[in-house]
Amino acid sequence: MIKIERVTGASPAFAQLIRHLDADLKERDGEEHSFYAQFNKADTIAHVVIAYDHDTPIACGALRAYDRDTVEIKRMFTTTDHRGKGIGSQILKNLEKWASQLGYARCILETGKKQPEAIALYQKNGYVIIPNYGQYATVEQSLCFEKKLY
Numbered sequence: 001m002i003k004i005e006r007v008t009g010a011s012p013a014f015a016q017l018i019r020h021l022d023a024d025l026k027e028r029d030g031e032e033h034s035f036y037a038q039f040n041k042a043d044t045i046a047h048v049v050i051a052y053d054h055d056t057p058i059a060c061g062a063l064r065a066y067d068r069d070t071v072e073i074k075r076m077f078t079t080t081d082h083r084g085k086g087i088g089s090q091i092l093k094n095l096e097k098w099a100s101q102l103g104y105a106r107c108i109l110e111t112g113k114k115q116p117e118a119i120a121l122y123q124k125n126g127y128v129i130i131p132n133y134g135q136y137a138t139v140e141q142s143l144c145f146e147k148k149l150y
Contacts, residue, residue: 002058003051003052004052004090004091004094005049006047006048006049006094007049008046008048011050013060014048014050017057018075018077021075021077024077045074046063047063047064047102048061049095049098051078058087059088059090059091060077061075061076061077061092061094061095062095063095065104069104069105071099071102072108072109073092073095073109076109083117088121089124089125092121092122095107096147096149104149105149105150106149107127108146109127109144110142110143112143113143114141123145125147128145128147130144131144132144
């Protein structure tokens with residue numbers, strides 16, 4: 001049975017999942033990984049969602065304030081043996097609900113062009129491509145998305 005829990009970036013389960021995420025991204029991104037890694041520090045993230053299969057952490061995602069009305073989705077990851085089961089969508093919907101409860105009107109996110117599974121997940125959940133924002137504005141391998149919450 002899948003259980004979803006809200007925690008902070010200090011969660012040991014989140015740290016465990018992030019190690020797997022970073023290893024996966026390092027393999028996909030190659031030399032570009034260090035550029036992206038600088039924007040993915042987890043220790044200051046206050047809003048994290050973790051999915052558990054019984055007591056085993058299997059997926060995560062996080063929110064980080066971007067501006068007064070916008071929250072950025074960060075650190076989305078599902079373990080390889082649990083992919084394709086809709087867990088990423090559950091995490092995303094939980095994050096969107098939390099963002100709405102916190103008063104945000106819009107979610108934005110960045111993913112890499114070398115992550116087709118992530119791109120498909122976001123598009124399936126109503127995210128649309130927008131011009132690259134912030135630190136990703138000039139990064140050719142980045143794709144940025146948004147979804148209005150209301």
